[in-house]
Amino acid sequence: MPFNIAILGASGYTGAELVRLIATHPEMTIKALSADRKAGMQMAEVFPFLRHLDLPTLQKIDEIDFAGIDLCFCALPHATTQQVISALPRNLKIVDLSADFRLRDAAAYEKWYGQPHAAMDLQAEAVYGLTEFYRAEIAQARLVAGTGCNAATGQFALRPLVAAGVIDLDDIIIDLKAGVSGAGRSLKENLLHAELSGGTHAYSAGGKHRHLGEFDQEFSKIAGRPVQVQFTPHLLPMNRGILATVYVKGDPSAVHETLASAYKDEPFLQVLPFGQLPSTRDIAGSNFCHLGVVGDRRANRAIVVAVLDNLTKGSSGQAIQNANLMLGLPETTGLMLAPLFP
Structure with a gap:
């Protein structure tokens, strides 16, 4: 029998992506969907692209009966989620897509x-929900905290390199471009078509972006000492996708070999042949992350490019990957x- 699933915050982009993916999942059935302002509506009214599906209202x-629910996805804003999850049944398996449980240290959470x-x-x-690096813990967990989409992209490019010691940990730059859906579905002036289309801009520059908390936490844990990267995200006028260009000091061949070896058995992480670079068009709508490595004209410098879909591998797809493990299913x-192409 399929597992019964609830999705809280189903009227947002990540909620809709969960519905899209679970609709063809052979072992999951959506039994409950929540929304705040749109309560009482059908998903077909909120997202017409889902009108072919027979979904709960x-x-x-507080109207949902969780007695028959096996696993709940929480696609709610940060801060809100802590209160909501605290009120849910303690035996309910939960995958949280917000930022509320990503940072293990209370002071770090308050800072960011x-x-x-x-x-x-x-x-x-x-349990931190970067599946490829926390599989065993996720499989035994009741509560999994999904990563930030930017944080996932940067970590896929860097975690094996930090662990293997093949790069200078004090000289790492992450230059990241992100699609607008990563900013959520709430109305914001800077996301209006006339404000966003035809241009791009950096934001949260100078060490202010919240996903730096995840980079600090995870890279420092791997290295056994503080590691702080330089990170600047940019908002692009495209709907989906993240492309991170990561500049590191280390032998390019060793960097490529380390990534290729680390990910050779990973179903969703594809390392391209040395010298080839990926594009966001190659992973749209999928749970794949593609990585490429090239050498710089300066000796002992390498450039790693990682791409993924922020709504899928960066969020909802990752959440289902984790849920599969939690429910004892193949990952x-x-x-x-x-992926969707063109």
């Missing part, structure tokens, strides 16, 4: 999110769909 969270953590008892049991179940 959107409800308020501007308010105290309100559920440190739950934080203690949360790739429902996720091997080919």
Whole structure:
């Protein structure tokens, strides 16, 4: 029998992406969907591209009966999620797509999110949801904290290199371009078509972006000492996709060999032949991440380019990958769909 699934925050982009992916998942059935302002509506009204599906009516969270639910995806804003998850049944498996349980240290959470953590008892049991590096813990977890989409992209490019010691840990630059859906579905002036189309801009520059908290936490843990990267994200007038260009000091061949060896058995991580670079057009709508490595004209310098879809591998696809493990299913179940092209 398929597992019964609830999705909280189904009226947002990541909620809709969860519905799209679970619709063809052979072992999951959507039994409950929540929305706040859109409670009482059908998903077909909110997202017409899903009108072919027979889905539950959107409800308020407190109207959902969780007694028959096996796993719940929380696609809610940060801060809100801590309160919501605290009120859910303690035996319910949960995959959280917000930022509320990504940072293990309470002081780090307050630094990056501007308010105290309100559920440190739950934080203690949360497992960081970068699937390829926390598989064993995720399989045994009740609560998994999905990564930031930017944070996932940068980590796929760098984690094996940090662990292997083949790069200078004090000279790492992540220059990242992201599609506008990563900013969410809420109305924002800077995301209006006339404000965004035809141009691009850097944001949260100078060490202000919240995903730096994840980079600091994870790279420092791997290295056994503090590691701080330079990171500047840019917003591009495209709907989906992230491209991270990562500049490192190290032998390019060793960098490529390290990534290729680390990911040779990973179903969703594809390392291109040395000298080839990926494009966001090659991973759109999929759970794949493509990586490429080239050498710089300066000796002992390498450039790593990583691409993924922020809504799929960076969020909802990653969430389902984690849920598969939590439910004892093959990790790739429902996720091997080919990218959309053109």
